[in-house]
Amino acid sequence: MTDGVPEPMAEDVLARAAFPSGRPLPPSLRAWLAYDTSLLVRHGWFTPDGPDGGEFAPRPIDRLVGEEMGDFWGAEFAWLAGRFSECFLLPGGSDSRRVLAVTEPDEEGEYPVFALDLDDMPYLGLMYPGFDVYLADTADLLGLPERETYTDLIGHPTYGPRMRRHAARCFAGADCVEYPFEFAPVYEELHPGKGEVVGRGGGSC
Numbered sequence: 001m002t003d004g005v006p007e008p009m010a011e012d013v014l015a016r017a018a019f020p021s022g023r024p025l026p027p028s029l030r031a032w033l034a035y036d037t038s039l040l041v042r043h044g045w046f047t048p049d050g051p052d053g054g055e056f057a058p059r060p061i062d063r064l065v066g067e068e069m070g071d072f073w074g075a076e077f078a079w080l081a082g083r084f085s086e087c088f089l090l091p092g093g094s095d096s097r098r099v100l101a102v103t104e105p106d107e108e109g110e111y112p113v114f115a116l117d118l119d120d121m122p123y124l125g126l127m128y129p130g131f132d133v134y135l136a137d138t139a140d141l142l143g144l145p146e147r148e149t150y151t152d153l154i155g156h157p158t159y160g161p162r163m164r165r166h167a168a169r170c171f172a173g174a175d176c177v178e179y180p181f182e183f184a185p186v187y188e189e190l191h192p193g194k195g196e197v198v199g200r201g202g203g204s205c
Helices: 011-016 027-035 061-069 071-076 131-138 160-171 185-190
Strands: 087-090 096-101 113-117 123-128 176-178
Touching: 011 027, 027 131, 061 071, 061 087, 061 096, 096 131, 113 131, 123 131, 123 160, 160 185
Parallel strands: none
Antiparallel strands: 087 096, 096 113, 113 123, 123 176
């Protein structure tokens, strides 16, 4: 918003908008862009032509991490760049970041929102099942209890099933990956025979 005035995406541009991969926009993002684009412009979602050109500018997860947190950290996530090749930085977090990853959509047509945290060790975990829940929680509309971990919603009666479906697609059933990555189920999935998996399932990292 400029001086508090929303800057919606033009209707004709929004009607044909899609991610570079060809994946459709989630319904919640489409509704948000119909209201305002300026917030996401400030977080680097578009090419230099801006939202009027309708061109999104996603980054693979390693480049996003490198550009936002430093090249050293970006290199730690290079092994996930192929799986998470279309990522967008979202507002929120202080030492951590929030990232929308365009993967397989869930049954609501939404893509997962990750928490990226490098405070102790590199960590990437499922925080929200979609941009819809991220927006609602950010606006304090859901009345969710205070978090104990980033991935608390995986056990939520309403949002848990969506979270677990994303976990299966993104992290081979786990709700996050953390350093050392070789012990993550998804590392073994992406690099058969090279991981050091000690267990599988939807439990917390």
